Amino acid sequence: MKTEVTIAGVTFQNPVMTASGTFGSGMEYGEFVEIGRLGAVVTKGVAADPWPGNPTPRIAEVYGGMLNAIGLQNPGIAVFMERDLPFLAQYDTKIIVNVCGKTVEEYLEVVERLGDTRADLLEINVSCPNVKEGAIAFGQDADCLYDITSQIKQKARQPVIMKLSPNVTDITEMARAAEAAGADALSLINTLTGMKIDIARRSFALANRTGGLSGPAIKPVAVRMVYQCAQAVRIPIIGMGGIMSGEDAIEFLMAGATAVSVGAANFVDPCATIKVLDGMENWMRQNGVTDIHEIIGCVQS
């Protein structure tokens, strides 16, 4: 059975990855998960300087999902390169570093510093709904997205994945802009902006008032957007949004994703990534699928 997939010239042993922000830098889950079995680890977003993130509460559960407003807390690229990258480099998996910034210059600084490291690909976060400056501002306007993508592409030594926001009128417009600017791949979807009110306290459940919705509640939206983007562009797509099982992963692959990321499911079970991978392989066996490529985008034919 063949589960290998290739994105921008990089071959992954299987299409199951972690979704940025839900798996730390891998270290936190090292006692639970055989990291070397994963297709890739996608790290928590890292910026040029340390970011403190938002006030708490940062987390709220909602029906079938959760809201988060972490605000991209991170220790900055220097600590990341010294501590987190060497940890991941021990494993037989690919490393995708998620990059965030408040200005184009900040993104470029991180991208440049990662140039001669063990990072295999860069995932550019232009879609976090929880920070006021930068981030999502670059991902909600096609011209801005085109501009930042092309500037990053000029500096990046690794393939560039643009992570798109679902909080737009037409996600295919963003997908096309990123592709036209030279992006090597797309990740979608980031979280959907949501809100929860604590009626007992007559106040917002999150200190940030709004947060990003993730978990099984968003899966149908994510599958639809992956399908639409797969129709609109030729570059590969990493699909994510509420994947809880092998069957969910298969659904994204059929919609046109070349790989998938497991996010909120890590909180339901710290071993979720491996369970999704095992579940996907079982499904392939039971359904006589010998090469994962037989099902990638198969709903389109």
Add this chain to the structure above:
Amino acid sequence: MERKRKEVGTVISQKELIPGIFDMWIETKLAHQAAPGQFVMIYPRAESTILPRPISICQAQKEAGRLRIVYRVAGKGTKEFSGYEAGEDIALMGPLGNGFPLLAAEGKRAVLLGGGIGIPPLLQLAGELPGEKVILAGYRDGHLFLQEDLEKCGPFYAATEDGSVGVRGNVMDALTVHRLEGDVIYACGPMPMLRAVKQYAVQKGIPAYLSLEERMACGVGACLGCVCKTTRKDAHSHVKNARICTEGPVFEASEVDIG
């Protein structure tokens, strides 16, 4: 190496101690390593829920492999747990967090302060803490819980908000009224109480170990949901926002910026 995972334990018994507060014993190998002040994540079965619930360890019989949790029904998850009967499976992970530092009490007089649903973790602490100690617990009203268990561990004083039992007011009021003194404080309870404890400890110039809580998602330090502002940069975050699930839940009062 044996990998950690979400474990399945068995409910041994469950009863409602006072309205809305439940007492459950669980058979689980997680008990073997449990230390006072640590917590476990308990996973509801309902598929509409996706987050585990962090619940403090009230007692651990390490050899027998039994954990006791005493928890308040606060939402969908704890409501579900409160319906579990003896013999049922319960999914849990842990023990998590640092726990209370026991050595800090050696040769000292310890004051243990618990407020409301912050009282349960004091029981295992009171049992394991060496040396002289007093225990103060603050309740809303005359519905006391864990009183008998705590009385076995040392001198016990209650405070109630409505004055129906013990000193009227909170644990700090009880401390003053009974003229109790100590060299080290261990505390768990609501944030206003912990702020008062910190203020008191600073005034007296003694260390106070505070157990904090916050909304959590992963419980293993990955999601950065449950941070607390700290006075110094910790080795992990580099931004004075330490993870309560990993660097905590117990912090020395001077380490945290709780206002």
